Amino acid sequence: MSDEPTTHTPKDSHYANLRRAHRDRKRGDGELPARPDKRVQPGRPDPAGRVRLYGLHTVAAALRNPRRKLHRLLATRNALARLDMAEDQLPCPVELVEPRQLDSELGSDAVHQGVMLEADPLPTRRLADLGEARLVLVLDQVTDPHNVGAILRSATAFSADALVTTARHSPQEGGVLAKAASGALEHVPQIEVVNLAEALMDLSKRGFRTVGLDSEGPESFEAALSGDKIAIVLGAEGKGLRQKTRATVDVLARLEMSGAIRSLNVSNAAAIALYATRRHLG
Numbered sequence: 001m002s003d004e005p006t007t008h009t010p011k012d013s014h015y016a017n018l019r020r021a022h023r024d025r026k027r028g029d030g031e032l033p034a035r036p037d038k039r040v041q042p043g044r045p046d047p048a049g050r051v052r053l054y055g056l057h058t059v060a061a062a063l064r065n066p067r068r069k070l071h072r073l074l075a076t077r078n079a080l081a082r083l084d085m086a087e088d089q090l091p092c093p094v095e096l097v098e099p100r101q102l103d104s105e106l107g108s109d110a111v112h113q114g115v116m117l118e119a120d121p122l123p124t125r126r127l128a129d130l131g132e133a134r135l136v137l138v139l140d141q142v143t144d145p146h147n148v149g150a151i152l153r154s155a156t157a158f159s160a161d162a163l164v165t166t167a168r169h170s171p172q173e174g175g176v177l178a179k180a181a182s183g184a185l186e187h188v189p190q191i192e193v194v195n196l197a198e199a200l201m202d203l204s205k206r207g208f209r210t211v212g213l214d215s216e217g218p219e220s221f222e223a224a225l226s227g228d229k230i231a232i233v234l235g236a237e238g239k240g241l242r243q244k245t246r247a248t249v250d251v252l253a254r255l256e257m258s259g260a261i262r263s264l265n266v267s268n269a270a271a272i273a274l275y276a277t278r279r280h281l282g
Contacts, residue, residue: 043106049120051118051120053116054111054178054179056114057182058179058182059116061184062117062185065186071093071120073093074116074118075094076099076115077096079113106175121172122190125191129191135232136163137155137160139234140196142234147237148170149177149178151234152188154274156184158277159278162188162191165193167194196244197244197245209227210231210250211232211251212251213232213254216254221254225277255273
């Protein structure tokens with residue numbers, strides 16, 4: 001045994017117990033993930049043709065989206081109160097459940113915050129649906145749903161008119177993507193294309209200046225902006241834009257950075273580019 005005197009006082013133990021009880025209550029309401037030392041339990045697969053959305057902001061935004069076809073809402077009593085919608089105003093049937101039922105549905109590592117919504121995926125759109133759009137984001141095989149969700153949040157914040165992705169090598173709509181987007185999935189129309197190079201040429205014909213972000217681009221991003229319709233093209237983590245994409249965009253441009261790190265996470269780069277483009281477009 002150690003002869004070192006203890007440094008814990010009764011007051012320390014009291015506050016430690018209070019903090020532990022607070023965390024346990026949070027976990028009980030689904031607001032915190034299960035303890036890391038517990039074995040992660042997988043959830044059930046999504047029903048055929050449907051997606052399961054979870055998280056308070058995600059579900060609240062989907063409930064208020066008239067384009068969503070909704071099937072059922074599962075919620076704890078506490079989470080239902082936090083949605084701030086009366087039960088008779090909900091656009092779909094609701095079932096009151098315990099957090100462990102949501103853990104069973106979604107998996108123990110899903111931070112569902114006590115709520116899950118079963119719905120149809122949003123209808124995909126085409127480039128022909130852009131109409132009077134002036135600011136578009138294009139993703140070249142960005143596959144991480146957390147990054148795409150974060151990009152959707154920035155796209156919503158800066159009023160982007162659409163997000164263009166490829167049918168392959170892009171995350172499909174689902175709970176992880178929607179949770180990362182924190183409601184933004186409902187606000188930015190998504191366009192899915194088969195051939196990205198052809199889509200970029202189509203955007204150019206529609207009057208968009210297509211600007212590919214590249215850390216070695218020959219000019220700064222701000223200098224590359226011109227005209228009143230801009231499509232920002234971003235590549236995947238690590239490999240960046242594909243060669244065909246690099247050859248198809250109107251211009252390759254870099255974000256000017258004075259520090260030791262010369263590249264950013266794709267979602268951070270998207271936020272900076274959106275800010276600069278929105279300032280350019282006024």
